[in-house]
Amino acid sequence: MGMKNYPPEFKRDAVALYESRPGATIAGIAADLGISAETLRNWIRAARAERGEPGR
Template sequence: MARKNYTDEFRQRAVDLFASTPGATLKGIAADLGISRGALREWVEKHGSGSTTTGTASTPAPARAESQAAKVLRLEAENARLEAEKLKLQTERDILRQAAKYFAGETNW
């Protein structure tokens, strides 16, 4: 299988999502994003906590923007997962339709 290349922005947003989600697991976040748990673990180790704030206590707006960005990232990943599942189900349905036509033609009632 071909190795996937992710942008630095995607990696940082994934780390931010993991850091900003209370009770999140690497496995759960990785599944939501459609990436491997090991890749997410490496990104978290490389990028640290993923905090992008400057350390001032009076900056709640950037935190809100990050949660919005994390939400968008999560929804995009979920959308991609659902589209892949839809394609798989459509393929299975088409195979079953062809099989039904084949077997219906063999019966001599």
């Protein structure tokens, strides 16, 4: 399966949705959005790195 290109706004919104829901799981949010958990996990890591947050 080929890689999909998602608009930057979608990526930002997906990360914001995950971060705004305490107790939410990456897998749950990803399933709601129709993307893989690994894709969302990568976007979260990238967003945290952009903000200079330490990795978890």
